Amino acid sequence: MRPAKLRSRSGNEPADHMAQKQHPHSGPPWKETRLALRRLAESLSCSLCSNILKKPVNLGSCEHVFCLTCVDNCIGTACPICEVPAMKQDMKINRKLDNIIKLYSKLQTLQDKDFS
Ligand SMILES: [Zn+2]
């Protein structure tokens, strides 16, 4: 029943401070976004042609992803990067990744609009 004792716990207070510090003038608001987008583009690029993936496919059990057209002649042989055997039945377009790429393109367009 002594409020003075509760008030003395000042260590839990800075939550309000943090919220007030989120002002846009702390830096260009898009800078971080552009950086993140660039990183995203890197992880969405083909291991062979380095462009953004078109119809992304995995050839085998490795982590490499390629455009379907880039590895057309490797299907049923091996991954051109790490030479993991590529079985024909393993080869399929990664729809999930394809959707992410579409979202990425959309973000890219929005970003370009913001800067023009
Ligand atoms: Zn490619």
Ligand SMILES: [Zn+2]
């Ligand atoms: Zn590979």
